[in-house]
Amino acid sequence: MNPSLFIAHGAPSLALEENAYTEFLQKLGQELPKPKAIVLFSAHWESTTQLVFSVAGTYETIYDFGGFQPELYQIKYPAQGQAETRDCPCCPRFICCLERLS
Numbered sequence: 001m002n003p004s005l006f007i008a009h010g011a012p013s014l015a016l017e018e019n020a021y022t023e024f025l026q027k028l029g030q031e032l033p034k035p036k037a038i039v040l041f042s043a044h045w046e047s048t049t050q051l052v053f054s055v056a057g058t059y060e061t062i063y064d065f066g067g068f069q070p071e072l073y074q075i076k077y078p079a080q081g082q083a084e085t086r087d088c089p090c091c092p093r094f095i096c097c098l099e100r101l102s
Helices: 013-015 022-033 070-074
Strands: 083-087 094-100
Touching: 013 070
Parallel strands: none
Antiparallel strands: 083 094
C-alpha cells in the first residue's frame, strides 16, 4: 500500500520557484511508486455534503487564484480521469470519486 500524505501546496507561485521545498517535492515524486488512484481533499470548498468529482477524459486546469505572475496562468496539468464513485466508509457525508491513473 502506498503511503497517505499531507502535502501543503503553499502559494501558487511555488510552482515557479526553485528552493529546498520544491526540490523535496520533485525528489518525492520520483521516489514514490505510481499510485492507482488519488483522493484529494481541499479546504477551499464548503458544503454540507462533500463531493469529489471525477470525469472520464481530461480535466481542465482551474486557476482559483488571482493577482499572481502571468506565467502561472500558462501552467497546464492535463490530468486524465475515469469516474468510479464509491461511498466513503469513514463518513457518510463524503461521497468519494476516485480518479484512476493510467
